[in-house]
Amino acid sequence: MTIKVDSLKKVVMLVDDDNVDNFINKKVIINSKFTDNVFVHTNANSALEFLKNMNELKDSSCAILPSHIFLDINMPVADGFYFLEEFDKLSEKITSEVKIVMLTSSLNPNDELKSGSFKNVISFLSKPLTVDDLTNMN
Numbered sequence: 001m002t003i004k005v006d007s008l009k010k011v012v013m014l015v016d017d018d019n020v021d022n023f024i025n026k027k028v029i030i031n032s033k034f035t036d037n038v039f040v041h042t043n044a045n046s047a048l049e050f051l052k053n054m055n056e057l058k059d060s061s062c063a064i065l066p067s068h069i070f071l072d073i074n075m076p077v078a079d080g081f082y083f084l085e086e087f088d089k090l091s092e093k094i095t096s097e098v099k100i101v102m103l104t105s106s107l108n109p110n111d112e113l114k115s116g117s118f119k120n121v122i123s124f125l126s127k128p129l130t131v132d133d134l135t136n137m138n
Helices: 019-031 044-056 059-063 080-087 109-115 131-135
Strands: 012-015 038-041 068-071 099-104 121-126
Touching (some): 012 019, 019 038, 099 109
Parallel strands (some): 068 099
């Protein structure tokens, strides 16, 4: 199934410490035609630093600013909730453009409730990502 949205304008950032999950999710995103623009960060701090640097750029930043971030919860050093808390501190220039999808293996219902309290989180999905997940995403 091919997604018929304007995939050229989408940029996806995967934030997950598991390289196998990142490989699979990137393949699903590209093969489904959601977008060809996928950045991978294996820790929350690296992803946050990338986003902070976007704020410093002028007009060119919109070409690489993620439209969607797929975020794992359980990561060492800085977990997904730390990322969400720090993301909320970024400028409106960044936060107004980004949708966050929690993509996790967590079965804890409290994680889903907690993630729903962050304004940019649009969905809570279980790994692995599927074409159907992307088809239903705006």
